[in-house]
Amino acid sequence: MTASPTTLAQKIVARAAGRPSVAPGEIVTARVDLAMIHDSGGPRRVEPILQDLGVGLFDANKVVLISDHFVPGDTDEGARILELTRQWAAQRKVAFHDGEGICHVVLPERGHLAPGMLVVGGDSHSPTGGAFGAYMFGVGATEMAGVLATGEIWLKVPETILIEWRGRLSDGVTAKDIMLALCGRLGMDGGKYQAVEYAGEAIAALSMQERMTLSNMAAELGGQAGLIAPDGVTAAFLQDAGSDPAGWGDWQSLRTDPGAKLLEHHIFEAGDLAPQVAAPHSPANSGPVGDAPATPVDVAYLGACTGAKYQDLANAARILKGRRVASGVELLVAPASRRDQDRAARDGIMAVLEEAGAKLLPNACGICAGYGTARLGEDVTCISSTARNFKGRMGAASSKVWLGSPLTVAASAVAGRITDPRLMLAEHAGGAA
């Protein structure tokens, strides 16, 4: 008898729950392969609970701590939290990446992830790990403390919402545009706290970092996870990051079988998609940038796990090469990781950004988290490559944040108002010296 077709999510959850198969809707207890925490929701919140419970870590080798929210510690509070974070890392003997970048980018970059893993993260954008074929989702601090104490977590086996993008994206259109369009069309609860899975020719053609943007923003769709079946692109990235394929098991079978039961199946034509922007104060307020009013901007922000990886910086540089930021506009760049920044520097990308007038910020959450000193002031209008533009998140309640791709952010910085990046790409192609 052949097994009935199942989804990628079911396969991962079944293995982690020690079961031959699981059905959507069932409640299971799963073993956690890895737990990721950061300085904000991590040690300062979980340690008091562990103390209260009177237990230690289930397995220090399966815990990764990354400082990013309060880096660089430019307030008294931030400095104190970072100090506590560092002490805890030493005390509890866990892998610790301090000031090396944003957790969702550093985790895979340092080889901690592998296809088929069940991973819990103490942050809402934890679905990012799904880009590598890991079932990764976010939890709050109390639940994280429970995971750290027991190595277990309960799950309602998810249904799968398959989002297929056929054809190819046209030049100037990126993963970020896909996600803003999806937030607009499906809504911020379109993921129904189930497993969102991305597939199709346009997805397969994306680089690993572009795929990470898709999985990351499964959070904005309200999905529990944002999965992409691992392929050669995944394997190459992870091997490069130092992960050994010998430990990945039968990773090539990690895909949704044809005929597996889906909750929803959406099909989109990639070639039809234009660059998108989302108006304040919701990622779901999205539409083609060409339809948006040419709103003047004060700040252009290239930052966050979803919008300042190497690939994002490289995209922005395509626009910024040989151009300058409009007068009166501040272009702020917070590369998502030190490694990505170093690579961008080697490739001349950082120089292009700086020559265009960009101001460099630390490899951290920065303005996206709204902590520390870097915050948007009263009435500031910002075009941002981040994932969320909720009211007041990045600074003053009167600030207005538009979301766009790194290309759109760069183009808007140059024009001084929200602009379709394809116009500038065409100009470049049209061949000025």
Place this chain on the structure above:
Amino acid sequence: MSADKSLSGRVFLFGDDIDTDQLAPGQYMKGGIAALAAHCLEGVRPDFAASVAPGDVVVAGRNFGMGSSREQAAEALKHLGVAGVVALSFAGIFYRNAINLGLPVLTAPSLADLTEGERVHLDLDNGRIERAGEKPALPLDPLPDNLKALLADGGLVPHLKKRFAQERQKEQGR
């Protein structure tokens, strides 16, 4: 006026997509839970923290608690004595956080004609909202058994304490 003790709660009605920044505004995170709770939901309803009383029920539309994983969003409501949140749907992380902190969260197939300020009682045992007068109780979706157990213990921490104590006892009994 009903003097019925069991209907001491009132309904506080909210719309869709109430996010975690509304429940636990970032700029007040430093001050501890009491200070944070004082600003809970003030963006949509400035008098909420001042007027809500123990036993009251927050009733909302879709995707309640969307946004960040910060559990102060649920903690603030609990701190104010809210008996529970009933919504058409919840954002997943908020839902888990609430249960883990011992704040009852229940989905309802429909909110019927519940009105602002209406006298109610959140009946967890029977999974319904009892209403004053002749109005029939509003049925809520049943909670899975594991979540009922978590809530009955008062949240994840007391639940784990109980479990660890039982495990220790077993070991000693051996």
